[in-house]
Amino acid sequence: MLSFLTRRVLAGLATLFAAIFLMFLLVDRSIDPLADLRESTASNKQQLIDQRIELLNLDTNVVLRFFHWLGNFVTGDPGVAWRTGQEVGPMISHAIGSTLQLVTAATLLSLLLGVTIGIVSALRQYSSFDYLIIFLSFLLYSLPSFWIAVLLKQWGAIGFNDFLRDPVLSWVVITVIALLGGLLWMLAVGGSVRRRVQTFALGLAATFAMLAYLQLTDWWSDPQLGPILVLVLGAAAAFAITGVSAGLRNRRALFASLSTVALGVALYFPVQGLFDEIVESHLLIAGMGVVAVASGVLIGFLFGGPDRGVSMRSAGITALVVATLVFVDQVLQVWVPYSNALGGRPIPTFGDRTPNLGGNYWVQVLDASTHLILPTLTLILVAFAAYTRYSRSSMLEVMNQDYIRTARAKGLPERVVVVRHGFRNTLIPLATIVPIDVITLIGGAVITEAVFARPGMGSLFINALRGAEIEPVMAYLFITASFAIIASIVADIIYAIVDPRIRLDA
Known part of the structure; x- marks a missing residue:
């Protein structure tokens, strides 16, 4: 393993250097920081050009400028975007x-849904x-992402916000949705005629x-889970x-998993007080999640059985689900003041946060989550189609x-x-596809970010390229290229873990 990692890291560093050097040359040729001045009608036009050439060091050989930039970057100085005057480090962060x-x-969501359904x-x-x-897979895969994004803005945000003014579903609509739900479950489970009828009836009744519960409790106006829904789910x-x-x-x-659920519900109210007093950061929430999973694993270990590991795994995954439900419930408890602060239209259509919103930690988490809904759905619908096809063909x-x-x-x-x-x-097969897909998205979902005006990596790259600012562009390329090389190494390691026939030290 160590020998493999050493070889791959050295090869990756060489590839990274060559790629970044070539990209610096190409970017330098493709942008023109003097374009606006050449078209200027100012009387001191030449003086302004000379000043910018001196500012950007454009009279120096491009190779020397590359090594000067690289030296500064690797020592922690990614430079300044000359047009806006902003430091590149905070911009990238x-x-x-x-x-x-x-x-x-x-x-995570597209993998879970795509692989399961596939x-x-x-x-x-x-x-x-x-x-x-x-x-559905071919339909979603063939649709352009910008069209999906626009439809979601229209119906997932504007339409849903309008619905929240008077959140009432007619019983006819509820019945039709329940019939469709029962039909979908019947088709998915299959089996004999008797089993199909039973599945259809159960799916219809559950839906x-x-x-009906959401309608009768006015859940749409004040969405919360509470201990009862946490217990049921x-x-x-x-x-x-x-x-x-x-x-x-x-x-x-089974008893280990159910005991984990019972423990989570029993701790529901004590945890609420804990949330109010000590929550300060995402790291603390992550730590509490680790404790929850460890508790589930311990319960599974205590129950034991012929295969103790199976009980531990089942209880640990169940603990993660219950902890997630409790966290979601806590976030939803600030839904009403958050919605009122936004004029009763809580689903935003642009940006990644609401300016000058204020509020405590939970309000900020809810705000970030609502801004994630539409762009996340856009990417899920596109990736879901691909992962469904991959997992289906591989399973067959x-x-x-x-x-x-x-x-x-x-x-x-x-x-x-x-x-x-x-x-x-x-x-x-997914072990080699997913890491590369993740790094591709980290490079920026350019179209999705543009439609939803989300200030991510793709938007930063496009804006910097349009502004002829080479420092942000090169910082973006360096980071995405580094992640791509890391993803390739991680994919090989995951491949070897999943397939025991592969040996990294061979």
Whole structure:
């Protein structure tokens, strides 16, 4: 491993140097900091040109200017954007922070949804559900992202904000949505006619009950989870997680997960007081999340069972879900004052924060989250289509392998065959795709950021290039190139972890 990392890091540094050198030459040729002065009609035009040449050191050889910039950059001085007078360091810090928020949310959600639905589609090959997912995948993949973004601004922000003025769904609409929900679950689960009818009825009843609860409690005006919804959603997650990772017949894993939910609900009110007193930063929240997961793992360890690791994994994932629900509930508790501060239109259509909003930590978190909704949905819809196709095709290939037939011939349950033998190998192609996709997004979702006026890395690059400011452009290129090289190394390591046939020290 050490030998592999050493070789890859040295090769990466050489590649980075060559790429940055070539990009500096190309950027220097493509921008003209004197363009506005050459078109000027000022009487002291030549004097202004000479002053700018001296300011930007343009009379020095481009190679020497590159090494001068590189020396300053690696020693912690990325320079100043000469046109705006802003230091490049804070510009990059704010831009990459905004982009990382967007990339993290979009990547995690699109991966979770895309891989899950893709695998279900593969397991239900040639069914109505499979054809539906194929159609939606190709449709979303072919749509331009700017068009999706504009539609979301119109219906996801403006339309939803208008709905919040009088948030009432008619019972006809609720019934139609419930019927569609039951139909979707029936198509996804499949099985015999009796099983389809049962699934349809359960899906219809669950969807109708959820929408009726939201309607009768006026949830749209004051959205909160509370201990009851945390308990219901946490218990549902416990059953789902245990069913996939261990099987519901593994009572110890199921009881460990349900005990984790019970502990989370029992600590709901004490944690509320803790939030009010000591919350100061994201690091503290992350630390509390780690403690929650560790508690779930410990509960799984104490329950034990034939396979202690399965119980620990199920309870740990359940603890993460419950902790997330409690965190979301705390954020939603400031929804009413936040919405009132924005004139009853809480879903924004541009930017990454509301200027001069004020408020405590939770108001700031809610504000950042609402600004993430639309651009995140845009990226999710595009990436979801790709990940669904990748996971579906990979799962179909894996499920036709000899070792899958051998596992079934040995009498292993279908859940074990799919989860332990099929799912793990399905991740192998994604292990090389996802890291590169993440770095591509960190470079800036230029179109999405432009539509939503989000000051991320893509917007910074475009604005600096238009302003002929080489320092921000080169800082952007250096960071994205570095991340791309790191992503390539990480992809190789993940590939070796997922596929034991690969040896990095070979």
